[in-house]
Amino acid sequence: MHARTQEPRDNRWHDRYPHLGTGPIPIEPYVSPEFFEREREKIFRKVWLNVGRVEQIPAQGDYFVKDLDICRTSLLIVRGEDGQVHAFHNMCSHRGNRVVWDAKGSCQAFACKYHCWTYGLNGALKTIPDERRFFDLDKKTLGLTPVAVDVWEGFIFINVDPQPAQSLKEYLGEVGASFTGYPFGELATACFSWQVEVKANWKVGKDAFQEVYHIFSLHSRSTGRMFATPSNPYLNAHELALFDPHARISVPANVAWQPTPVEALAKRCGILTLQKQGISSRGMPPGVNPTGAQDWSFSGFNCFPNGAIFVSEGGFLTHTFWPLAVDRTLWEARIYFPKAKTLAERFSQEYSRSTFLDGVMAEDGGIFEKTQTMLGSGAKQQLYLSDEELLIRHHHQVIANYLNA
Amino acid sequence: MTERQLPEAFLDLAPYLEWALPTERERRSKRATSSMAQIKTFYDGMLARMDAVLPYLGKFPPENPPPDVQQLFLLATALAEIAPAIEMFGEQTALGLDVLRLTPIDIYPARR
Numbered sequence: 001m002h003a004r005t006q007e008p009r010d011n012r013w014h015d016r017y018p019h020l021g022t023g024p025i026p027i028e029p030y031v032s033p034e035f036f037e038r039e040r041e042k043i044f045r046k047v048w049l050n051v052g053r054v055e056q057i058p059a060q061g062d063y064f065v066k067d068l069d070i071c072r073t074s075l076l077i078v079r080g081e082d083g084q085v086h087a088f089h090n091m092c093s094h095r096g097n098r099v100v101w102d103a104k105g106s107c108q109a110f111a112c113k114y115h116c117w118t119y120g121l122n123g124a125l126k127t128i129p130d131e132r133r134f135f136d137l138d139k140k141t142l143g144l145t146p147v148a149v150d151v152w153e154g155f156i157f158i159n160v161d162p163q164p165a166q167s168l169k170e171y172l173g174e175v176g177a178s179f180t181g182y183p184f185g186e187l188a189t190a191c192f193s194w195q196v197e198v199k200a201n202w203k204v205g206k207d208a209f210q211e212v213y214h215i216f217s218l219h220s221r222s223t224g225r226m227f228a229t230p231s232n233p234y235l236n237a238h239e240l241a242l243f244d245p246h247a248r249i250s251v252p253a254n255v256a257w258q259p260t261p262v263e264a265l266a267k268r269c270g271i272l273t274l275q276k277q278g279i280s281s282r283g284m285p286p287g288v289n290p291t292g293a294q295d296w297s298f299s300g301f302n303c304f305p306n307g308a309i310f311v312s313e314g315g316f317l318t319h320t321f322w323p324l325a326v327d328r329t330l331w332e333a334r335i336y337f338p339k340a341k342t343l344a345e346r347f348s349q350e351y352s353r354s355t356f357l358d359g360v361m362a363e364d365g366g367i368f369e370k371t372q373t374m375l376g377s378g379a380k381q382q383l384y385l386s387d388e389e390l391l392i393r394h395h396h397q398v399i400a401n402y403l404n405a
Numbered sequence: 406m407t408e409r410q411l412p413e414a415f416l417d418l419a420p421y422l423e424w425a426l427p428t429e430r431e432r433r434s435k436r437a438t439s440s441m442a443q444i445k446t447f448y449d450g451m452l453a454r455m456d457a458v459l460p461y462l463g464k465f466p467p468e469n470p471p472p473d474v475q476q477l478f479l480l481a482t483a484l485a486e487i488a489p490a491i492e493m494f495g496e497q498t499a500l501g502l503d504v505l506r507l508t509p510i511d512i513y514p515a516r517r
Contacts, residue, residue: 366501
């Protein structure tokens, strides 16, 4: 167990990563349209991106559509007749129309609405109405264009690079392995999900989930009480660890914290998001509670570039930031639960949903647009990071490495 | 009252049925537009009965409960929805992003 005191650390996290330096970081990556275009081409069109979970498409023919503005495409993710997850560009081979318009559904074939060219679940072109009026078509070459897809622990990742430089397993590497075995599937049979477009750069959103220094302040009225303690008032992390291009953060819990009246009711009949109850981190894979702390609340897998997966003894949740423009982002948040067995258990999940809306979506979301406005003002050129904000510095460095590669 | 009936043992909660709203958006809108006094009245009245409500709701699976049980569940859910206003903020909404801007999305197949 790692005790925390108010005294400064003898060793700084940054000492472990001297190549990152300790100086200010530039504001330009948050506001420059040119920088954004380079991120699009050198990062988002090259790396593996998490677009959802297997529970979204449990049966053959189940599909969902993921619009990826940042990759300039819309993808169709489908459970094929072979039981595997497939991904295709959602584009008809005839004259380019978007084939599937629904967000999700289930079918045995995809028919383009324009001229009813029809594709199988494996993407193969099956029928062309009035085919005899076409010239020299080779239908075998005219299926939906496949996109690289793979699954890690139930998370579906795609890569729009026609020839990905790494497999998904290689890409997730050591940090992925450190979370492999957490019971994601058992804990994901129910889900609350939201999306909202915010007028902010995608990194402004991501940054808020790469450090917990803000919790004592921004969340002082809501969730802050669950984490900070008199002996660790600024919520110094248990561990910050970097695994290029990803990172991991492990966060203390305030074990003395007393629940509010309604929270106590909710705790009685279910597990609450990010709280110490439900499953035990003992015997879990090493990334879950990496220091083995008794006062551990949750750990974050910061999945480069735009995702974060937070695991706890009370289930897991994800945040994903999909860039739309240099100053516009689609924020997706999902909290997962085991499917409730009773309405009382469902009540506890509704309580988690409600406090998540206030303590995360409202409070964290509130800073995104305000920060972006000021970053764009030109008043300052640099930002200053604490030792506890190592992951933000690292994220900037990784992005720079990709752009300069 | 035929549509909005509560289980027999919880008919005393009928004055709060205006809070039995089926969607997050409706409950959040009501929270944002009610006075703190109105929210506190509902909070106190509902909280006082939850020791009986939760064991009762614990007898029902979540799928397709009888309409009166569903109404009682929605009242409990409304308590969860407004609890942060009373227990955390002392005002209707958190400081920050207006959660009515969010689009809740059911990402799982409807047949589940």
